Amino acid sequence: MDTRCSWCGEDPLYVTYHDTEWGVPEYDARALWEKLVLDGFQAGLSWITILRKRDGFREEFEDFDPERVARWDEARIGKALQNPGIIRHRGKVAATVRGARLFLEIEEGEGFSPFLWSFVGGTPVQNRFATMAEVPTDTVESASMSKALKKRGFNFCGPVITYAFMQATGMVNDHITTCPRHADVRALSPGG
Template identity: 45%
Template sequence: MTRELITTADDGVARCGWVSDDPEYRRYHDEEWGMPLHGDQALFETIALEGFQAGLSWITILRRRAAFRSAFDDFSIASVARYDEAKADELAGDPSIIRNRQKILATITNARVVENLISDDPGALDRLVWGHAPASHTRPETIDQVLSVTAESTALSTALRRLGLSFVGPTTMHALMQAAGLINDHAVGCARGDELAASRH
């Protein structure tokens, strides 16, 4: 099946082609995806969820986001950093989330690294992530222009890996940049993308 760059739903709104008719997916696309996201904890949550998404579809994570938040104490960096082996075992047995032990342990380790990073410098994660936002970005006009990795996402991945984070590969960090609004990657012709573009001028 050929993927479309833009689809127009039954509500008459033109959206990016990856959006299904799932109401929650539409809401996420219209209200969150591409909106500038700031704050150490908000970005830590997004990094964690993008890491869990690796190898899966985003809708799989989105449908479980409330359960993830409940299981991981709303992704409180300080709380997750204190998780021990028993807590990891508990999470690995929780059917409401993605029971991938490697990703669970990575989230705990990442929380400890981020806690150390921001302990004497609140906002350090925010500045590190946003420091890799490209100076300019061109929204895709064709399917061929829809990228999964960029020089900037590779650089961000390298910077985070140097700190000791994992599940932060270039593709995952490009998804973070799209989701957290470091770039407006809504396709040309997407109504929400046009609104975001107008708001930035």
């Protein structure tokens, strides 16, 4: 019997996210940056809170255009902090602006997507967990990614956050084996 991963519950927004986005390999640099930012905003909160505010984040952060966000000054940060459509946390908003500048630096070098995907050797890790209890909250790879991001100056990117990011962006397939999405996501990977 197919059983969807239990973490999404019955909330239609959460179910749609699980069934269409979570675990799908993402290689677009800008989309990866958006997801990393949103995972950072999740710190201390539930993911459904972020999903419910995602449109507000996209509007406030100019569709997560790193070139535009990198130019924000203190006044623009202050404006964002007045928006009830996002999580109004000064440190996280400032970290997003700093992250936009760092994103641009990495893009000019090795590229943001290749940099992040290097932590899994460029190919999604295909886990085969039978229950959600088996799914880790962090791994050696997420700890390495966290350390590398922090070394470059990123914030709100500890190993638990980076592992959630890796799950969301399909760097790891953590759909349980009884979930119909496990095979679907696996098929999207090279050699699926």
